Every structure is written in structure tokens, then in C-alpha cells.
Amino acid sequence: xxxxxxxxxxxxxxxxRAGEIDSAELFDAYxxxxxxxxxxxxxxxAGGPPAQAPGRDAPLGGVPLAVKDLFCTEGVxxxxxSRILEGYRPPYTATVVAQLAAAGAPLLGxxxxxxxxxxxxxxxxxxxxxLNPWDRSRVPGGSSGGSAAAVAAGLAPWAIGTDTGGSxxxxxxxxxxxxxxxxxxxxxxxxxxxxxxSLDQAGPLTRNVTDAALLLRHMVGHDRRDSTSIAFPGGxxxxxxxxxxxIRLGVPEELSGDxxxxxxxxxxxxxxxxxxxxxxxxxxxxxxxxxxxLSAYYVIAPAEASANLARFDGVRYGLRVDAEDLTEMYRRxxxxxxxxxxxxxxxxxxxxxxxxxxxxxxxxxQKVRTKIAEDFRDAFTRFDFIVTPTSPWTAFExxxxxxxxxxxxxxxxxxxxxxxxxxxxxxxxxxxSDGLPVGFQLAGPAFSENRMLAVAHALEGAIxxxxxxxxx
Amino acid sequence: xxDREQVLHVASLARLDLSDVEIDRMAxxxxxxxxxxEKMGELxxxxxxxxxxxxxxxxxxxxxxxxxxxxxxxxxxxxxxxxAGGFGVPSPVA
Numbered sequence: 001x002x003x004x005x006x007x008x009x010x011x012x013x014x015x016x017r018a019g020e021i022d023s024a025e026l027f028d029a030y031x032x033x034x035x036x037x038x039x040x041x042x043x044x045x046a047g048g049p050p051a052q053a054p055g056r057d058a059p060l061g062g063v064p065l066a067v068k069d070l071f072c073t074e075g076v077x078x079x080x081x082s083r084i085l086e087g088y089r090p091p092y093t094a095t096v097v098a099q100l101a102a103a104g105a106p107l108l109g110x111x112x113x114x115x116x117x118x119x120x121x122x123x124x125x126x127x128x129x130x131l132n133p134w135d136r137s138r139v140p141g142g143s144s145g146g147s148a149a150a151v152a153a154g155l156a157p158w159a160i161g162t163d164t165g166g167s168x169x170x171x172x173x174x175x176x177x178x179x180x181x182x183x184x185x186x187x188x189x190x191x192x193x194x195x196x197x198s199l200d201q202a203g204p205l206t207r208n209v210t211d212a213a214l215l216l217r218h219m220v221g222h223d224r225r226d227s228t229s230i231a232f233p234g235g236x237x238x239x240x241x242x243x244x245x246x247i248r249l250g251v252p253e254e255l256s257g258d259x260x261x262x263x264x265x266x267x268x269x270x271x272x273x274x275x276x277x278x279x280x281x282x283x284x285x286x287x288x289x290x291x292x293x294l295s296a297y298y299v300i301a302p303a304e305a306s307a308n309l310a311r312f313d314g315v316r317y318g319l320r321v322d323a324e325d326l327t328e329m330y331r332r333x334x335x336x337x338x339x340x341x342x343x344x345x346x347x348x349x350x351x352x353x354x355x356x357x358x359x360x361x362x363x364x365x366q367k368v369r370t371k372i373a374e375d376f377r378d379a380f381t382r383f384d385f386i387v388t389p390t391s392p393w394t395a396f397e398x399x400x401x402x403x404x405x406x407x408x409x410x411x412x413x414x415x416x417x418x419x420x421x422x423x424x425x426x427x428x429x430x431x432x433s434d435g436l437p438v439g440f441q442l443a444g445p446a447f448s449e450n451r452m453l454a455v456a457h458a459l460e461g462a463i464x465x466x467x468x469x470x471x472x
Numbered sequence: 473x474x475d476r477e478q479v480l481h482v483a484s485l486a487r488l489d490l491s492d493v494e495i496d497r498m499a500x501x502x503x504x505x506x507x508x509x510e511k512m513g514e515l516x517x518x519x520x521x522x523x524x525x526x527x528x529x530x531x532x533x534x535x536x537x538x539x540x541x542x543x544x545x546x547x548x549x550x551x552x553x554x555x556a557g558g559f560g561v562p563s564p565v566a
Contacts, residue, residue, distance in 0.1 A: 091550070
């Protein structure tokens with residue numbers, strides 16, 4: 001049975017399709033591991049494989065999928081890490097979850113997360129923190145921390161999460177797996193509980209680049225229920241590339257020097273040398289406005305969140321705290337149902353949008369966003385991809401960064417510029433620093449996922465990262 | 473930068489009750505975060521257009537055709553207080 005767990009998702013799907021493995025057996029192998037979860041990665045587990053086994057020709061072969069709790073799943077608790085949605089069982093399923101199930105990736109379980117995807121350590125979940133499988137005294141990153149920990153620990157073959165400012169890539173980096181944030185609009189947001197609508201994107205968290213490509217292939221597409229979704233030009237190919245001849249990589253000094261931990265920089269630089277060895281050219285570049293991305297992000301995302309989270313009012317679903325009049329009911333319900341970080345962001349966003357402050361904060365942030373997107377466009381005239389460390393540091397101790405909100409926000413330093421520009425980015429494990437995984441990030445122009453996956457695949461082969469220790 | 477009075481005003485806009493302890497903490501934490509955010513103000517953004525949408529899409533339209541929606545009982549099954557085929561709420565005026 002342990003052999004089953006050691007197969008990558010794509011390899012397992014291939015074996016099921018070839019009739020060498022039974023998909024129900026595979027499901028049960030993972031289900032029993034997930035049921036013994038000591039990392040608090042799951043908030044709900046399926047009782048067993050689907051009654052209707054996926055057909056032998058299903059492209060994803062019945063390989064079960066862990067789904068971040070931010071995605072609505074019909075009849076199954078979808079609580080977004082929040083007390084205010086405790087016990088909520090939506091009457092419909094998110095488009096990407098439905099597409100993946102139809103392609104043969106049935107729901108294994110729902111994964112823990114920072115409340116409404118606000119956080120970088122998974123310590124903001126109403127259902128308790130998730131532990132990092134590489135070191136259980138440390139955080140898995142966030143907000144898709146449950147999905148990342150589950151995949152790294154071999155409790156799930158693959159998972160999906162959401163990324164607003166780094167919520168797929170940063171936990172992938174801290175857990176030693178692959179995480180991809182697609183181009184804005186590549187995947188439908190229908191049924192994803194909204195945090196910041198102009199930034200949110202669903203994406204895969206997987207053991208390797210091929211698994212990420214296979215999962216993404218069945219996530220993308222136009223959805224009539226999300227008018228911001230766009231048909232992916234040509235679809236997603238499985239990467240085969242082994243070399244990087246002619247690939248030009250730009251290293252932005254703003255995101256690869258000050259504030260980055262030495263061990264992370266060492267791994268980053270070693271990966272650049274590997275890339276050179278594969279034929280890539282490496283040159284420094286400028287993203288002059290990138291240092292201001294965090295400021296713009298922490299205006300735009302809370303502003304959008306303050307509007308999106310207005311729907312949690314104790315009327316239609318979720319928690320209600322009774323009161324004499326309607327307004328008091330709203331106020332008490334939200335006071336009881338939301339955790340500290342969510343309250344902070346609602347307050348920050350409401351303040352930034354309030355009369356007299358709108359231009360100074362939100363207006364300015366949207367202009368900074370324009371400059372950040374321009375910086376990337378300019379860089380992509382000279383480079384195929386921009387590369388940076390994914391996270392400024394490796395997994396940190398539980399509780400060590402909770403006292404200072406801004407210190408926690410700095411986790412997103414290297415990952416927020418890309419969603420602000422709407423462009424795709426992937427994090428792949430580049431090695432260990434003091435026994436903890438380090439992530440290497442590639443960012444490319446909008447809809448460059450296929451080329452990006454190819455480059456990541458070639459690099460992955462050269463790096464040869466061994467993650468088996470986290471699955472023991 | 474942000475005082476108790478402002479916190480209470482914003483909390484009222486956001487329909488959020490805050491305890492006394494939370495009000496003080498919010499004032500100090502929001503002030504700290506805003507110090508960093510306001511560094512954006514150092515940039516020269518004269519004449520820069522604000523981003524409204526990151527991907528080049530305009531006016532996505534579809535035909536306005538009626539289609540079935542979720543059954544009322546299914547939707548009300550999640551409501552804290554279903555009432556007379558709708559959502560029950562306390563009186564808007566106490």
C-alpha cells in the first residue's frame with residue numbers, strides 16, 4: 001500500500017487507466033492516511049470512493065483530490081476556516097471542483113486554511129493551525145496550508161487551493177511541493193468563497209510539475225457563471241522539456257536581496273547556476289515598483305474583502321447571534337463569527353474606502369498596480385521569465401509571528417506583485433535550508449503557463465529535490 | 473494616526489461590534505500598518521491610470537434568458553431562521 005502513496009498523481013492515474021491499479025483501492029489508501037492526519041490538514045473527509053467509479057477512460061484516473069475549504073462543495077461542509085460558516089453545506093459546487101470530478105478526480109476531503117484565505121501561516125483558522133510535515137513545531141504557510149501540508153505529507157495525491165497574494169505559492173514553498181497561480185481569468189471563480197475578486201485565482205498544489213500541469217489542464221476554461229473567466233488559448237500541455245537553451249531569466253534585484261534569509265538566497269543562487277547549466281541566460285533586471293506592491297496589495301485586497309464579506313450577516317446562511325433589532329444582529333453576528341485577522345482586514349478595507357480616504361488609499365493603490373504591471377511588461381520584452389525566491393524565509397515556528405500583523409504580511413513580499421499584474425507564477429522546491437524546504441518562483445506573461453511549466457519541469461529535473469522524508 | 477473615535481466610526485460602517493480591548497488594539501495595529509502603506513504616497517503617480525481590470529476584457533455580455541434557479545426549500549435549508557418561504561430577521565427598528 002505504501003507503494004501506491006509513493007506514486008505521483010499522474011503516474012497513479014496512468015496505472016489506473018492501464019488497469020494495473022484499482023481506483024477505489026487508491027482512494028482508500030489515501031483516505032486511511034488522511035483519517036490518521038496528525039497535522040490538522042483536513043476539516044472534512046469523504047466516507048469512501050464515489051459510488052460511481054470514474055470510467056477507465058477518465059483522464060484523471062480516479063486519483064482523489066484534496067480541496068481547500070474555500071471552495072463550495074454541494075452538501076459537504078464549506079467553512080472557509082471561519083466560525084461564521086460553521087456547518088455550512090452549500091447547495092452547489094464550485095466550477096473547478098465539478099470539472100475535476102468530471103475528469104476523474106473525486107473529492108477526498110476539504111482542507112484547513114486561514115480564515116477566508118487571510119493569512120500566511122494557517123494560524124488564522126477557526127479550526128486550529130495546520131502543522132508542517134517537515135517539522136511539526138512550524139507553520140505550513142498559508143492560506144492554503146492544509147492543502148500544502150496534505151500533499152507534502154502524502155495524505156493526498158494532489159490538491160487545489162486559491163492564491164490572492166501568494167496563498168498557493170508560499171505554502172507550497174514552505175512544504176516543499178509545487179504550487180501554481182494561473183493567469184487571472186484562467187480558472188472560473190464560481191463557487192470560490194470570495195476574498196478579493198480582482199486577485200483571487202484557483203490553482204494546483206502537487207508533488208511535481210507534471211502533476212500540476214495535469215490538474216491545471218482540467219481546471220482552466222471559460223465558465224458562463226464567471227464573466228471574468230477566459231477560455232485558455234490552446235489548453236494546457238504536459239511538460240517534457242529537459243533543457244533551457246535560449247531561455248532568458250531575469251532576476252529582479254528588488255525581490256532577491258534585502259530582507260531575504262541567507263539560506264533561501266543560497267538555494268536560489270544555486271538554482272540559477274543549475275538553470276545556466278541547462279542553457280538559460282541569467283541577468284539582473286528591475287521591477288522598480290515591486291517594493292510598493294505589498295502596500296498596494298494591503299489596500300486593494302482588504303478593500304475588496306470588506307465588500308465581499310458584507311454578505312456574512314446572519315440572514316441567509318451560517319452563524320446568527322440574536323439581537324433585538326436587525327443592525328445589532330448584524331454587528332453581533334459578525335463580531336462573534338469573524339476572527340481577529342478578518343476583522344482587521346475588514347476594518348482596514350472599510351477605512352481605505354471610506355469618504356475622504358478613498359483617493360489617498362484605494363485610488364493610489366490602483367495606480368501603483370498599473371505601474372507594477374508596466375514593470376513586468378517591460379521586463380518581459382527582455383526576458384522570458386522573472387525568477388525570485390518564493391518566500392523570504394523557510395517555515396517559521398508556530399506563534400512566532402502572530403504578534404505583529406505587518407511582520408506576517410511580509411511573507412507575501414515576493415508573491416504579491418504577480419496577482420496585482422494578473423500574471424501566472426509557479427513555485428517549485430529548490431532544496432533545503434537547515435532541513436526546511438525552499439521555494440523558487442518563476443513568473444511569466446499572461447497565459448504563458450505552458451512555457452512556464454516546461455521551464456519548471458526542466459529545472460525540477462536538474463534540482464532533483466527529494467521530498468520523501470515529509471511523507472514518512 | 474487612527475484613534476478610538478475613528479475605529480468606532482469605521483466599525484459602525486462595517487457593522488462590526490468591537491470590545492473595548494479590540495478598539496484599542498485595532499487603533500494601534502491599523503496605525504502601524506498604515507505607516508507602511510502610506511509609503512506609496514512617495515511615488516510620482518501623476519497621470520497614471522488606475523487599474524480597473526488586469527486582463528484585457530471589456531463588456532462581457534450574454535443573452536438575458538430565464539433559467540431554473542435553486543429550489544426555495546434547498547436555499548432556506550441553510551438559513552438561521554426560515555420564515556414564510558423567506559429569510560426571517562429581527563425588526564429593523566427595535
